[in-house]
Amino acid sequence: MSNNISRSDLDTLIEYLSEEDPRLTQGGQVAAFEAEWSEWLGVKYSVYVNSGSSANLISLAVLRHQTGLGDLIVPPLTWVSDITATLVNGYTPVFVDIDPRTLALASGPTLNKINNATRGVFLTHVQGLNGLTDELLDGLERRKIPLIEDVCESHGAMFKNRKLGTFGLMSNFSFYYAHHMSTIEGGMVCTDDEDLYQMLRMYRSHGMVRESTNSKTRQQYQAANPFLNPDFIFAFPGYNVRNSEIGAVIGRNQLRSLDANNQRRNANHQIFLSHLDPNVFRTDFAIEGSSNYAFNVILNEPDMSLRDHIERELTRHHVEFRRGSSGGGNQMRQPYLKGIVQPDEWKKFPEVEHIHSYGWYIGNYPELEEQKIHQLCQLLNGCTGGNKWERT
Structure with missing residues (x-):
């Protein structure tokens, strides 16, 4: 960062x-x-x-x-x-x-x-x-x-x-x-x-x-x-x-610098999405009008083994990440809502549940070099068994 x-x-x-x-x-x-x-x-x-x-x-x-x-x-x-x-x-x-x-x-x-x-x-x-x-x-x-x-x-x-x-x-x-x-x-x-x-x-x-x-x-x-x-x-x-x-x-x-910094954040995000393997990770976010805060890394399909492997590799390469994306995932699971939200109610929310277990975000910032974004994508794509997917 x-x-x-x-x-x-x-x-x-x-x-x-x-x-x-x-x-x-x-x-x-x-x-x-x-x-x-x-x-x-x-x-x-x-x-x-x-x-x-x-x-x-x-x-x-x-x-x-x-x-x-x-x-x-x-x-x-x-x-x-x-x-x-x-x-x-x-x-x-x-x-x-x-x-x-x-x-x-x-x-x-x-x-x-x-x-x-x-x-x-x-x-x-x-x-x-x-x-x-x-x-x-x-x-x-x-x-x-x-x-x-x-x-x-x-x-x-x-x-x-x-x-x-x-x-x-x-x-x-x-x-x-x-x-x-x-x-x-x-x-x-x-x-x-x-x-x-x-x-x-x-x-x-x-x-x-x-x-x-x-x-x-x-x-x-x-x-x-x-x-x-x-x-x-x-x-x-x-x-x-x-x-x-x-x-x-x-x-x-x-x-005074906010608009220019936002443009750089968005440019970084476009590079990230265009080099991430869409066969494994979600890349179809509704980005029109967006002002990117962080790189979302979300598996297309539930895969606990792959999730754990990705986290080990990110940690090994000193890449900071947050599992569960914004706020650590599904708020309904948190202990402060015990007695307010019914037990197991969180199971009825499949979209946020998927991100809770199989999604992360990784920081984006205006000074982030393009080479580091490529390296991050190579690392993530490589977790699926090698860099088989290449951007065409």
Whole structure:
């Protein structure tokens, strides 16, 4: 892997810290980063937080105020924080299997799962692939079911010439160390809804009313609570998930390189897919509009012996990998869901189960040399009994 905090990022941060009295806690740099990110993404409002997991947490907290409690449709292939945020906010997770070409919620089964208890669909765009379809968006609009997009692994991916994260009621991004861009730790919640934006700002900072940028909102709370100090009115049971000026300085600098880095990631991914043996490994992913996060290595057919052999060879050649792909595979198998998900319920989800046992991802990054991609493909193809398959 490569250090994705660049020399330029460090120099920019050093320059900022060399000022006479640089502010370190949330302030002008955070506000500027939020504005620049909103412009890049194509949304009206963004709220910078300390992680993508916190973005999940407060977006669902705000959704709860809009919808009330009930069911939230979620994928079994996602990061754990999507499901824990669902639980912490009082929703009941309803799992739907994935589409093997997008690794996201399968559109038809998702719509079929909607009932009177459904309060929303929380869709994860996995590893740079677009998970949206016209069928899903049209079906949710007809049923008036809100969509929350988890775009933590898919910065810059597109659907119909619009960036992912602009379709849902809210969207979440992560700026963790290994993602498309990094603020070391960090995340963003985005929306076009001004009321939700004000709530997100308050939830980010203890539920404090003074965090709202809407003077009318502040005045209403002050008038309704005349015996409280206006600086310390807490409207919601919020959190402290603020981020710092340091992260924002890095993020603003990283954002300038994001599009170019995404192009290099996608070029790497095309090379990888074109040299991987399609007779053994899946190569037919729906990559139109994608912004690749990692190389997916998924066996076409279940083969435990081959799986173990591949892992031994990758380990022997010091190639880092993650079995189960995003989030370690099928979340329904995890112990934190014991008593919430029925025993053996995970067996009813064949697509994610296949990836759980026979899928991996391997890191992709802009500086990855083409020769190393060829060597990786040769190593993987060779695990099947020699490099018999050659690209024509």
